[in-house]
Amino acid sequence: MPNPVPQSVATRVGLVFGGRSGEHEVSIRSARTVAEALSTGANRQRYRIILHYVTRDGRWIVGDGATAALSGTIPVTPDDRLPRLPTTARQVDVWFPVLHGPNGEDGTVQGLFTLLDQPFVGTGVLGAAVGMDKQAMKAAFAAAGLPQVRYVCATADGLAHPDELVNRVEQHLGYPCFVKPANLGSSVGISKAGDRGALLTGLRAAARLDNRLVVETAVTARELECAVLGDGNLNASVVGEILYDTAWYDYTTKYSPGHSSLVIPASVPPSVRDQVRRLAIRATQAVGAYGLGRVDFFYQEKGRTLYVNEINTMPGFTSQSMYPLLWQASGVTTEELVHRLIELAQVRHQRRNFTSAH
Structure with missing residues (x-):
């Protein structure tokens, strides 16, 4: 190389x-x-x-x-x-x-x-695009055999026949469920529905933000996260957990002081920690991403069941964000982290040009 x-x-x-x-x-x-x-x-x-x-x-x-x-x-x-x-x-x-x-x-x-x-x-066009669109991301995860909660894909156009769409969600998922625009981050546009009326309201609200929609079954679970770094040989950080005092981890909870806290490393059995790290790398590979990413999980303690929730290919980098904090806990300072990311970018570009020339 x-x-x-x-x-x-x-x-x-x-x-x-x-x-x-x-x-x-x-x-x-x-x-x-x-x-x-x-x-x-x-x-x-x-x-x-x-x-x-x-x-x-x-x-x-x-x-x-x-x-x-x-x-x-x-x-x-x-x-x-x-x-x-x-x-x-x-x-x-x-x-x-x-x-x-x-x-x-x-x-x-x-x-x-x-x-x-x-x-x-960061990652290239493919990894970014697939990682951003929740429908494409879930399809990639499914093709890679990664565990996920049950979900239904929909479009804004489907609301032209709302009863048909709502019936499909009720048949496949039931309540409660989460409604999400497929192409927004930081929980923007996401709502939790506990009945038919709330589901329809959530679908219409999400459809104003994106034509592609995802509805997921809600599970009672702990929320774990793992950071990924590298190109080719990917490395996974220690595992962290998000704790919050609201019904779910919405935008306000994420970015308002005092509503959530991070536990690094997460208090989970070693076998769960190791499985999270393995799945984080597999999820990154499934969408074709490299460079950096943060993979989020649902963990149900009963049965030690893990579900891959999503990947963020350009996760938050604030001083309170999980991605840099996970690497700090793994022995990589933020100063060293940004240096490594730049080196990865330079090596990737040189390798791409070298390959193209031959």
Whole structure:
């Protein structure tokens, strides 16, 4: 495998954050953590950060405007005066897109950087797209033989015949169940239904956000998570658990202080811990992802049953996010983690170009 070319000068990292999704604010918070890690210890000499803020309208801002956005002061420049594509490609050696959700974690920006023929942190188009769309993801998991809770796939168009759709969900799943847009993260648009009326309301609400929908049977279970890092040879972190004081882990619970807590490592039997780590790697491989990812699980203590819930190919990177905390507990500091991710991106790009040339 080719090795990264030694740098006599600092590598220029294009840190991209913001974006056109409901996770815009979370992306900014994630970018702060990454920027701090790239400016700490040995990374201060290794890297020079070039900030790229993507507005909610999809325009790119660099320079003072991006610096202000990172600190929480959103620029007021009219969007129609800003470019819709990065104009700084020649100034960047490797891209670090800290974008969550649609137009960032779904293969779109990965396709842009692939067309630019520049290295970028994280998985490629396939892994991002399949990992983002819950219908495609579940199909990939099923093909790989991974355990999942029962689910029904639907479309917004199916609500033209609501009784037929609701009957199908009731027949296959029953209540309670969760209704989810297929292509949103951070629990955006998700609702829990305990009866026919709530199910129909949840389906209509989700359909306003996405044409593709997933309904899952609700299970009483602990929620475990495992981080994955690597390319080819994937490594899994220690296992963590999320505890929360609400009915379920919704957006407000995730990002409001005091409503949830993380337990790292999770208090589970060694056999369960080892199975989670194995399944996390298999789930990453099933969707064709590499680089980084966080795989979420449901664990029912009775019978020690595990279900793969989902994969996030660009998980939250805030100072309170599970992904960097899991690696810290595994002996990898956030400073070292971002360094490894950049090295993986460079090696992957070199190998891709080497393969294409032969």
